[in-house]
Amino acid sequence: MSAAISLRMHGVDVDLIDIDPQWRALGAGMTITGPTLRAFDSLGVLDAVREKGYISDRTKFFSADGTLQGEMLPPPIDKDLPVAGGILRPDLHGILSKKVMELGTNVRLGITITDLSQDASGVTATFSTGETGRYDAVIGADGFNSVVRGFVRPDAPRPRFTGQGCWRLLAPRPEAVTSPEIYFGSDYKVGVNPCSPDQMYLFANVKMPGNPHIPDDELLPRMRELLAPLAGTIRTVHDGLSEDSAINYRPLEALLVPLPWHAGRIGLIGDAVHATTPHLASGAGLSVEDGLLIGEMLADAEDVESALAAFGERRWQRSKVVVENSVKIGDLEQAGGNDARVAQIMGESIVILARPI
Numbered sequence: 046m047s048a049a050i051s052l053r054m055h056g057v058d059v060d061l062i063d064i065d066p067q068w069r070a071l072g073a074g075m076t077i078t079g080p081t082l083r084a085f086d087s088l089g090v091l092d093a094v095r096e097k098g099y100i101s102d103r104t105k106f107f108s109a110d111g112t113l114q115g116e117m118l119p120p121p122i123d124k125d126l127p128v129a130g131g132i133l134r135p136d137l138h139g140i141l142s143k144k145v146m147e148l149g150t151n152v153r154l155g156i157t158i159t160d161l162s163q164d165a166s167g168v169t170a171t172f173s174t175g176e177t178g179r180y181d182a183v184i185g186a187d188g189f190n191s192v193v194r195g196f197v198r199p200d201a202p203r204p205r206f207t208g209q210g211c212w213r214l215l216a217p218r219p220e221a222v223t224s225p226e227i228y229f230g231s232d233y234k235v236g237v238n239p240c241s242p243d244q245m246y247l248f249a250n251v252k253m254p255g256n257p258h259i260p261d262d263e264l265l266p267r268m269r270e271l272l273a274p275l276a277g278t279i280r281t282v283h284d285g286l287s288e289d290s291a292i293n294y295r296p297l298e299a300l301l302v303p304l305p306w307h308a309g310r311i312g313l314i315g316d317a318v319h320a321t322t323p324h325l326a327s328g329a330g331l332s333v334e335d336g337l338l339i340g341e342m343l344a345d346a347e348d349v350e351s352a353l354a355a356f357g358e359r360r361w362q363r364s365k366v367v368v369e370n371s372v373k374i375g376d377l378e379q380a381g382g383n384d385a386r387v388a389q390i391m392g393e394s395i396v397i398l399a400r401p402i
């Protein structure tokens with residue numbers, strides 16, 4: 046959607062297809078960092094994100110018994126931008142899809158591509174409906190299990206399980222919770238982040254040896270067990286758990302496809318080439334930046350293939366930092382935690398990501 050918005054802002058015709066007939070956002074809430082907010086600003090959706098989401102200026106750290114250990118108050122990356130925040134995924138999806146439609150994108154839902162073939166003058170896409178379309182360029186923004194990736198880089202590595210799983214839950218926001226809070230358990234951390242005026246999401250990245258499948262009927266008892274040792278806000282969430290709680294578990298996987306991220310006139314962006322664990326809360330941010338930039342670069346391009354090659358070169362280092370440093374933090378957590386080293390990696394990553402894209 047970011048790529049479509051960016052291309053339409055530059056006057057380029059866009060057909061956007063999505064396999065999901067309902068065009069839904071999966072998952073609960075997400076953290077939006079300063080660089081993500083900057084990209085939303087460039088796409089013209091920052092005010093809507095502020096209004097629907099929750100803006101905060103600090104992160105608070107607590108020990109398991111609920112004692113405040115410290116606060117991190119990073120400066121904004123630009124004086125006109127908020128420091129960070131959170132938003133419900135369906136709300137963000139609603140904001141972006143509204144913008145996509147307002148800008149006159151031709152959106153078709155419930156379809157996918159079954160073939161892509163190209164020659165010197167363009168790409169012919171065959172859709173699951175049997176129809177075909179002819180395009181100057183095709184962008185695969187189809188996520189982690191990308192089908193377009195198969196046409197561009199059939200040799201790409203597969204996503205790799207990193208040893209941790211992420212437990213998530215949406216809960217009412219107590220009035221006292223006005224910023225992200227992190228609680229340190231024995232060998233895991235549990236965090237909450239406000240993502241709307243009245244809701245917050247809870248997340249815990251936990252070591253899951255052997256990558257077990259978690260059946261639905263185990264989600265509630267396991268979440269209870271995970272939260273039970275922690276006090277403060279986490280105790281409040283624990284006490285509110287019920288059969289109706291929307292609990293989500295997902296094994297954490299990572300993928301960094303080496304360049305090139307294109308073949309001729311077909312390019313890849315987002316999780317299709319750099320899927321990360323959530324330790325730097327930057328996967329979606331990186332994908333939004335990709336969309337913004339590839340739109341600008343293609344709109345200005347004299348030659349599509351060169352523009353796609355230049356896009357990959359420009360995004361490689363930043364994507365590598367996010368994926369590799371997120372995985373490193375997860376590895377340190379699994380090895381028993383080295384909080385000074387984690388803070389150092391986070392600090393270095395934040396400095397790099399604050400740079401212009």
Ligand SMILES: Cc1cc2nc3c(=O)[nH]c(=O)nc-3n(C[C@H](O)[C@H](O)[C@H](O)COP(=O)(O)OP(=O)(O)OC[C@H]3O[C@@H](n4cnc5c(N)ncnc54)[C@H](O)[C@@H]3O)c2cc1C
Nearest residue numbers: 063064075076157187188211315316323326327328329330
């Ligand atoms: C547990 C967890 C927590 C996270 N938390 C954060 C966070 O707090 N902040 C953050 O910035 N990032 C976070 N991320 C990362 C973020 O969710 C992803 O990086 C981001 O969603 C990737 O966006 P994308 O558009 O590339 O792919 P997706 O969001 O996966 O979107 C792909 C789209 O393509 C469509 N599609 C798929 N296949 C096809 C097909 N064959 N044909 C047509 N359409 C298709 C799908 O329906 C979907 O709409 C988290 C990730 C995980 C796993």
